[in-house]
């Protein structure tokens with residue numbers, strides 16, 4: 001074999017959807033050959049060119065970011081910083097930056113971000129790419145990045161009409177050109193159209209286009225604190241009408257935070273019926289929403305545990321890293337899961353595991369990733385974490401000791417350890433509780 005990872009603890013969701021949240025008790029060995037997992041069993045009787053001893057630590061399928069903006073990432077400070085930190089100044093800033101974008105700079109920043117991602121065990125990203133600039137510079141740049149990173153990272157692109165597919169002249173034609181060039185998914189932003197009616201019309205026409213083309217859909221939907229912004233209802237109804245079940249995602253859905261509870265009790269079964277998935281972006285939602293509130297101040301994140309309980313697939317996205325909207329971030333999906341867990345008050349044991357799933361298996365389902373998981377036949381994409389289980393991984397934002405992509409070790413990092421000397425006794429501190 002090419003590689004064997006010995007004594008790995010697997011997250012409960014990695015192997016069987018039916019045994020969710022029952023931690024596997026015994027460590028296993030994972031055998032890898034020609035970029036695929038070929039066996040997962042205790043005490044694997046085989047040898048390999050390379051062996052890694054996980055020593056009882058967690059080995060997980062890679063992190064998946066289902067919602068990102070790679071055309072804007074790492075542009076922090078260009079041409080100036082977002083002084084107020086608000087969504088509206090961010091959109092204005094992006095407008096100022098756009099005329100100065102060059103393909104070379106876009107590619108360089110995106111590749112740098114992909115390096116950050118790989119080092120964090122993030123091996124699949126769905127990125128929106130703005131199609132409102134008729135030059136489609138960013139589309140060309142990110143298609144080039146997609147080709148270059150393909151040997152080690154799955155990059156899926158969404159044609160995203162940032163300024164509104166109806167509101168921005170020529171945006172629908174640009175979007176169609178982007179799809180013809182190889183962009184994978186149809187995007188939209190109904191709440192940014194001029195009226196609610198225009199927003200609903202944009203959802204209809206974009207879903208019809210996706211159905212004709214056999215494509216997936218992922219719309220920025222209801223990203224506001226307006227309890228009456230209800231494009232998710234139209235998106236779910238259109239998904240049902242056009243038979244797009246399982247291929248459509250509503251991103252953000254922050255208005256659901258503020259909606260009337262009775263209305264939500266009708267909306268959730270509609271979303272479930274149409275198989276629409278949801279993506280919350282906890283870091284961004286908690287910082288950009290509720291900005292016009294005094295106190296009490298709304299959190300703005302959508303209803304994550306309620307949607308999960310209703311049988312809707314929910315994932316967490318990073319959305320932004322060091323761009324006009326967000327000055328922080330480093331491509332760490334454990335940071336995203338950590339924030340989502342806190343904002344949604346998902347502190348029950350099953351709920352904490354569900355937050356780990358939201359940045360792994362649930363997100364992989366939204367992207368439609370082939371061969372995702374830890375079982376014979378799956379693509380050999382794995383992350384060895386300095387943690388024993390998913391909850392500890394979130395708590396510690398655990399170091400990614402080794403990252404394996406297509407069967408090759410692509411990144412290594414040391415464990416986080418501190419050496420202390422207190423009261424004359426030297427000690428190594430690793431932030432875990434060691435109980436027998």
Ligand code: FE2
Nearest residue numbers: 067069220319
């Ligand atoms: Fe976004």
